[in-house]
Amino acid sequence: xxxxxxxxxxxxxxxxxxxxxxxxxxxxxxxxxxxxxxxxxxxxxxxxxxxxxxxxxxxxxxxxxxxxxxxxxxxxxxxxxxxxxxxxxxxxxxxxxxxxxxxxxxxxxxxxxxxxxxxxxxxxxxxxxxxxxxxxxxxxxxxxxxxxxxxxxxxxxxxxxxxxxxxxxxxxxxxxxxxxxxxxxxxxxxxxxxxxxxxxxxxxxxxxxxxxxxxxxxxxxxxxxxxxxxxxxxxxxxxxxxxxxxxx
Amino acid sequence: xxxxxxxxxxxxxxxxxxxxxxxxxxxxxxxxxxxxxxxxxxxxxxxxxxxxxxxxxxxxxxxxxxxxxxxxxxxxxxxxxxxxxxxxxxxxxxxxxxxxxxxxxxxxxxxxxxxxxxxxxxxxxxxxxxxxxxxxxxxxxxxxxxxxxxxxxxxxxxxxxxxxxxxxxxxxxxxxxxxxxxxxxxxxxxxxxxxxxxxxxxxxxxxxxxxxxxx
Ligand SMILES: Nc1ncnc2c1ncn2[C@@H]1O[C@H](COP(=O)(O)OP(=O)(O)OP(=O)(O)O)[C@@H](O)[C@H]1O
Ligand SMILES: [Mg+2]
Numbered sequence: 382x383x384x385x386x387x388x389x390x391x392x393x394x395x396x397x398x399x400x401x402x403x404x405x406x407x408x409x410x411x412x413x414x415x416x417x418x419x420x421x422x423x424x425x426x427x428x429x430x431x432x433x434x435x436x437x438x439x440x441x442x443x444x445x446x447x448x449x450x451x452x453x454x455x456x457x458x459x460x461x462x463x464x465x466x467x468x469x470x471x472x473x474x475x476x477x478x479x480x481x482x483x484x485x486x487x488x489x490x491x492x493x494x495x496x497x498x499x500x501x502x503x504x505x506x507x508x509x510x511x512x513x514x515x516x517x518x519x520x521x522x523x524x525x526x527x528x529x530x531x532x533x534x535x536x537x538x539x540x541x542x543x544x545x546x547x548x549x550x551x552x553x554x555x556x557x558x559x560x561x562x563x564x565x566x567x568x569x570x571x572x573x574x575x576x577x578x579x580x581x582x583x584x585x586x587x588x589x590x591x592x593x594x595x596x597x598x599x600x601x602x603x604x605x606x607x608x609x610x611x612x613x614x615x616x617x618x619x620x621x622x623x624x625x626x627x628x629x
Numbered sequence: 630x631x632x633x634x635x636x637x638x639x640x641x642x643x644x645x646x647x648x649x650x651x652x653x654x655x656x657x658x659x660x661x662x663x664x665x666x667x668x669x670x671x672x673x674x675x676x677x678x679x680x681x682x683x684x685x686x687x688x689x690x691x692x693x694x695x696x697x698x699x700x701x702x703x704x705x706x707x708x709x710x711x712x713x714x715x716x717x718x719x720x721x722x723x724x725x726x727x728x729x730x731x732x733x734x735x736x737x738x739x740x741x742x743x744x745x746x747x748x749x750x751x752x753x754x755x756x757x758x759x760x761x762x763x764x765x766x767x768x769x770x771x772x773x774x775x776x777x778x779x780x781x782x783x784x785x786x787x788x789x790x791x792x793x794x795x796x797x798x799x800x801x802x803x804x805x806x807x808x809x810x811x812x813x814x815x816x817x818x819x820x821x822x823x824x825x826x827x828x829x830x831x832x833x834x835x836x837x838x839x840x841x842x843x844x
Contacts, residue, residue, distance in 0.1 A: 435750055455672060457754065464752025474747035478766050488751040491761065533747075540751060 386449045388413045388544045388575045389434055394443030396429060403429045405599040407443070411544070416576045418586040418607070421596035422622055427579040430596065431548045434577065435466045448543055464492050467537030467545040471552050473529040475521035475536070481508065482517040485536045493540065500539075507535040511565050527558030534565055544575040551582060583626065587611065595619050644821055650717060650786050651825070655779050657722035662729025667759055669734050680730070687727035692788055696720045717789040721782060728778045736771035737763055776833035780826055 396404040485504035511531035668680035
């Protein structure tokens with residue numbers, strides 16, 4: 382792929398839930414290696430935007446490309462493309478009937494057809510990296526929220542994704558566990574992973590993001606560097622949003 | 630006691646017949662029921678429609694009607710010549726599978742939707758998601774009601790006795806033809822069924838306990 386092919390490209394994307402127009406003419410490009418943080422009030426369509434990128438939500442019109450390839454319709458092709466797009470959910474969604482190590486090795490074994498020894502070696506290395514290798518034989522329910530979310534990040538990384546999507550990865554966590562997850566994400570950002578992160582963590586946005594995208598009512602209202610966005614927001618809606626958050 | 634001892638051979642053959650019919654129908658209905666349940670949750674509208682029609686049609690048809698169809702109507706259609714036993718199996722499988730399907734489907738619905746989403750996001754296809762992620766978790770919710778369906782199937786083999794005498798429910802006819810006390814004979818049959826049902830119930834309880842610990 383050439384330098385100029387963005388890792389994620391959304392052009393003229395529209396989506397409705399029944400009458401509700403949740404995404405309005407979304408145009409967004411995430412270049413390779415960039416970290417984009419998506420901010421916005423509740424219900425503005427951040428999760429939906431995130432989920433359309435690997436087609437967990439189909440769109441009504443417009444184009445979505447991953448690394449230059451248009452998202453295909455449901456089927457084998459789509460599954461192959463999804464394997465290259467890591468996703469981390471607010472509620473972790475670790476496989477409840479599998480151990481932590483199995484969670485991390487399952488997709489490499491069954492989707493990528495990696496050998497068992499190699500998958501386990503990679504899996505353990507990833508669990509070490511997120512600091513929970515000693516929990517590898519436990520079931521998800523036996524771990525704290527922060528540990529589960531770190532395991533979920535390791536599970537996504539095990540597929541060696543080209544891009545990682547995070548949908549409010551710390552919103553379901555107790556406050557004292559938020560940082561252990563953000564630290565892992567900051568590390569990933571430093572290493573050059575392409576990331577799209579929906580979050581309310583302003584500290585993370587300032588520290589790790591290359592760009593901030595601000596959404597309101599299904600539209601991208603601002604698209605700026607963190608510095609510009611936090612110090613000189615242009616729209617009233619962004620000012621209003623920041624006022625509410627920062628006075629918290 | 631005489632009724633049992635004098636006819637041990639008859640009872641033995643009949644119970645073997647029951648067990649055979651039950652085992653085949655149990656396995657068959659589990660497989661078919663799982664397939665139809667897969668159809669009912671699949672993203673393909675035609676498969677979903679087929680599954681829905683099948684389940685509603687079968688569940689609203691009395692078992693006797695289905696078995697009578699295979700006993701008397703089917704041979705007249707002159708499609709493929711099948712033995713009474715085979716036809717009894719098919720009837721029981723088709724009937725029981727509809728109930729198995731509904732039990733499995735409600736089990737699938739107990740698995741949080743995030744499990745399937747995480748699986749799809751990792752690149753698993755629909756079939757893989759169903760078999761590796763959703764079904765193994767649904768099984769835990771499914772075992773108790775599924776055992777009940779299978780116990781009902783065991784009892785339903787008596788209805789299939791209209792097909793063949795080598796099956797516990799058929800003993801009754803043969804005994805009365807030979808002048809034995811039918812009431813005592815029936816008690817032995819009831820006891821025999823109890824012996825068949827008890828291991829199933831124990832198995833159910835055992836699996837239940839094992840899985841509630843693992844969770
Ligand atoms: N599956 C769905 N069916 C119908 N409406 C939906 C569905 N999912 C989301 N919505 C609606 O679409 C709108 C956008 O939802 P979305 O979850 O994308 O917002 P969000 O920005 O992520 O909000 P939050 O910060 O609360 O997570 C909301 O009004 C929501 O109620
Ligand atoms: Mg959301």
